[in-house]
Amino acid sequence: MHQPIAIIGAGSSGLAAAHTLRDAGYPVTIFELSSSVGGRATTRQLNGFTYDHGAQYIKQGSPASVSLITNRFRLPDLLDIAKPVWTFDSAGTIREGDPVQNAEPKWTYRGGLISLFQHMATGLDVRLRTSVASLHQQGSIWHLLDQHGQPLGSYQRVLITAPAPQALTLIQASRLDDTLHQAIHTHLSAAQYNPLISIMLGYRPAPSPRPYYALVNTDRQHPISWLAWEHEKAPERVPPGSGLLLAQMAPGFSRQHDHSPDSLLYQEAANLVTTLLNEALPEPCFQDIQRWPYALPATRADANALNTLTMPTGLAFCGDSFVGGRVHLSLEHGIDVARTLIATT
Ligand SMILES: Cc1cc2nc3c(=O)[nH]c(=O)nc-3n(C[C@H](O)[C@H](O)[C@H](O)COP(=O)(O)OP(=O)(O)OC[C@H]3O[C@@H](n4cnc5c(N)ncnc54)[C@H](O)[C@@H]3O)c2cc1C
Structure with a gap:
């Protein structure tokens, strides 16, 4: 029997790593600070609306992630979003999108992107609402502690999947060899994240149908970077007769409005959407907001260099x-790093 391994984070990389390790005979325990799995690939249900307020869909990646989605964890409500993504610029000109990119599948689930991760988490030992606040290194053992300093368990191997700024906070609060601490700090600091505010606007009647499912801002000069017709994913995602537009605000706008009240942001987003679409939309009948402090990495850290240093101590x-802000890349990276961990134990 192999020694148990702790995984910090039940997002796509943590869950993919967990299955790879479990397949190889390692018992795994996943600690997840939030109340659900999926991390930034998640779904919310509120007032009859269902929406993916983080990642919008999963792209086709390597055979490893494709087989995970279409074979091993295949769900009957897996869907490929039918309509394409078109583009817009800062002047509001809307154009057809890239046909090559639009020919690729855009996978989500009728019930929301979270379905995949709930399915992957089934049967795994996942401790929800459990934040690992610090690690204490004692010889070859890592003691995991919560925010009250209470022990969560002791492991020889710990896999950290949190975005680099959160991983850094954890390492800074931890007790470990000084040289190792400094090296981890230097490597993780290379990954810088942009914030992103997602704003959901429900309309009744629904906005008029378009030939596209979403619009992406290509010149990066518009306050909105992405606008999606969430109800195009599946009609049952909204109450009958309604529609849901989801606006992801650009990094500059999101940074500038970090502390702006929700009410102001709803108004700003609704005005921007009306202007962009040149459509007289009614007052939104539903509004919701999600502020992602660490949405997408603008720069990456070097996983090989970091893991080469830390794996001999049991940390990975x-x-x-390390790979860029895409769900399929995180799934694949979780699998890769778990395989390396297996090979080095
Ligand atoms: C608004 C938005 C839109 C996006 N759109 C797309 C898209 O359309 N397509 C796409 O492919 N990708 C998209 N992405 C990127 C994609 O969501 C991420 O790249 C991917 O989900 C990252 O997975 P991960 O496992 O690396 O990290 P995460 O999903 O962040 O998982 C890490 C987990 O660790 C947990 N955690 C952190 N610290 C601790 C701690 N101390 N203790 C316990 N748990 C902890 C977190 O709660 C989280 O659940 C989008 C992201 C955002 C925010």
């Missing part, structure tokens, strides 16, 4: 800080 790192 994976996730989108």
Whole structure:
């Protein structure tokens, strides 16, 4: 029997790593600070509306992630979003999108992107609402502690999947060899994240149908970077007769409005949407907001260099800080790093 391994974070990289390790005979325990799995690939249900307020869909990646989605954890409500993504610029000109990119599948689930991760988490030992606040290194053992200093368990191997800034906070609060601490700090600091505010606007009647499912801002000069017709994913995601537009605000706008009240942001987003679409939309009948402090990595850290240093001590790192902000890349990185951990134990 192999020694148990702790995984910090139940997002796509943590769950993919967990299955890879479990397949190889390692018992795994996943600690997740939030109340659900999926991390930034998640779904919310509120007032009859269902929406993916983080990642919008999963792109086709390597055979490893494709087989995970379409084979091993295939769900009957897996869907490929039918309509394409078009583009817009700062002047508001809307154009057809890239046909090559639009030919690729855009996978989500009728019930929301979270379905995949709930399915992957089934049967795994996942401790929800459990934040690992610090690690204490004692010889070859890592003691995990919560925010009250209470022990969460002791492990020889710990895999950290949190975005680099959160991983850094954890390392800074931890007790470990000084040289190792400094090296981890230097490597993780290379991954810088942009914030992103997602704003959901429900309309009744629904906005008029368009030939596209979403619009992406290509010149990066518009306050909105992405606008999606969430109800195009599946009609049952909204109450009958309603529609849901989801606006992801650009990094500059999101940073500038970090402390702006929700009411102001709803108004600003609704005005920007009306202007962009040149459509007389009614007052939104539903509004919701999600502020992502660490949405997408603008720069990455070097996982190989970091893991080469830390793995001999039992610590490993994976996730989108090292591979870029895409769900399929995080799934693949979780698998890769777990395989390396297996090979080095
Ligand atoms: C608004 C938005 C839109 C996006 N759109 C797309 C898209 O359309 N397509 C796409 O492919 N990707 C998209 N992405 C990126 C994608 O969501 C991420 O790259 C991917 O989900 C990252 O997975 P991960 O496992 O690396 O990290 P995460 O999903 O962040 O998982 C890490 C987990 O660790 C947990 N955690 C952190 N610290 C601790 C701690 N101390 N103790 C316990 N748990 C902890 C977190 O709660 C989280 O659940 C988007 C992201 C955002 C925010």
